[in-house]
Amino acid sequence: MLAVFPETVRTASAVACPVCDLQSPCVAQASKTFDAEEEIYGEGEPAEWVFRVVSGAVRVFTMLDDGRRQIHAFHFPGDVFGLENGADYSQSAEAICETRVEIGRWTVLDAASAQDCQTARKLWLLTAEALRRASEHLVMLGRKTARERVAGFLVEMQRRTGRQNVVDLPMSRIDIADYLGLTIETVSRTLNEFQRTGLIDLPRCRHVRLCNSRLLDAMAA
């Protein structure tokens, strides 16, 4: 996958830097569209690039040797991902659906942050925000029941991608399960239980209407 990038890179002055929002020469620029299920980067590859989602959705995850998978985060338009502190990516990223991203070269961004404190601060804020989300996620996985996790997931999706009380899920049940530390069956059962009890409406399996946001919020704790 990495080998593909250099060919697609163009110094498009129309694209803003994924991190600091400035035009070149802040960060070398490019943008690229990934197909659904296409790998963006893999764990262990050199962390050369930083990304910002323009449209679509991305999952960042870790695979264990035996095939178990934990999704660390979903990313939606506006979100930056691929910021690594080490030389290599420590996780993998894939497009969930057709996804367009802006791409910045890490060496350039790193150099910029060494000279400009505002850029360095932005870098820190992005990482701090990722840490805040990871911490909330941690509590969910460590101390919450399946119901609480699914409720929390719906509320989070609503807040980040929803309009009104409607959520269109780009990801499969497997993705949701691997994000919540559950199985697809438990996710499915819980969603359908929520529908039976009138908490949500589920006209299609990836289309959710939150009928009682307040209660869902309370359930998420």
Add this chain to the structure above:
Amino acid sequence: MLAVFPETVRTASAVACPVCDLQSPCVAQASKTFDAEEEIYGEGEPAEWVFRVVSGAVRVFTMLDDGRRQIHAFHFPGDVFGLENGADYSQSAEAICETRVEIGRWTVLDAASAQDCQTARKLWLLTAEALRRASEHLVMLGRKTARERVAGFLVEMQRRTGRQNVVDLPMSRIDIADYLGLTIETVSRTLNEFQRTGLIDLPRCRHVRLCNSRLLDAMAA
């Protein structure tokens, strides 16, 4: 607790800045010793201070309304904690045993990082490292069995605080359970199972000798 700090603050030039290791005027300085079980800061308090452990051990955690607790991290000598991106602490911190910490004033550190890119970078690196740990922790809570979690915990403690293959745990079984997303009974059973199978020796309940580090490592996956 916060009200206590100003009284104990002294501009001791002998104490290095918790974050950047430079002497004043990098960050206003103080140090303080907390008793075992004493609160260092509480969730929701203004995040005025940043800390570095000198000796002892600290737990950082979140409490849910109904008393469930998730420990996000343990901190040992050399570790920095209390770095917040928002105005208030989003978690609580307590000393596990008698613990000495160095204290820096966040406003001063923030100002320093706005002028000095090296300091800003250090701040980022600290947060990125915290994120890396949280991500590993996340996989543990989401996708690993009790045995794998306990094995992983022992290996981590050995690496961070142990000498040779010996680990002296400063924290109780409850702390371990709340870190691993388990109950004290499960932690206790698992540790004693490890002893029965010869993986560890447990002469006292907080004193562990890793008899087969290699296998423990493999179990942690």
Add this chain to the structure above:
DNA sequence: CGCCGCCTTGAGAATATTCAAGCATCGTGG
């Protein structure tokens, strides 16, 4: 229209929890 993949549903099994009791360990005071 039919196939394939994803989602749902059910039954049985497993892991971890809950509840309960007993046992060390440590500090205190007689």
Add this chain to the structure above:
DNA sequence: CCACGATGCTTGAATATTCTCAAGGCGGCG
């Protein structure tokens, strides 16, 4: 020095939640 109580740890039995395995259904796409 030993008895005592408190706290934390261990162990057992029963329970619960979630997982696994299996089958069936729905929907989208060719």
